[in-house]
Amino acid sequence: MRTTNLLQITIASLLILLMQGSPGIASSENSWDQFRADVVSKCRLAANVSEDVLIEVDPFGSENxxxxxxxxxxxxxxxVYDKVTKKVELGSSLIGPLQ
Known part of the structure; x- marks a missing residue:
């Protein structure tokens, strides 16, 4: 009986740890803020636009x-900003909605 309780407690503890995730894997808010600032900076430079031009950033981007x-x-x-190389590429001007 005592072994069963110990096993149940161990399994429950492991499940709780797995559900919490690893804090070392998740990025901090500060890291995401830096990422967004780098995207804006590099895109602004590549597009050769002034500080008053609006640039909207996808908060986290895609995986890559x-x-x-x-x-x-x-x-x-x-x-488009490559998260590994930190290089950007610009598309041409977008056209309006297609019917």
Missing amino acids: FGLAVIYSVDGKSVC
Whole structure:
């Protein structure tokens, strides 16, 4: 009986630990803020736009890329930021909605 209780407690403890996840794996809010600032900075530089041009950033991007939309006098364009190399690529100006 005592062995069964110990086994149940051990299994329950392991399940709780697994559900909590590993704090070392999750990124901190500060890291995500830095990521977003880097996306904006690199996209702004690549697009050669001033500080007053609006750049909207996907807060976390995709698994491999940061994503942003640049709103300039030339229209809207997409900026893609490689999370590994930290290089950006710009798309051409977006066209309006297609019917």
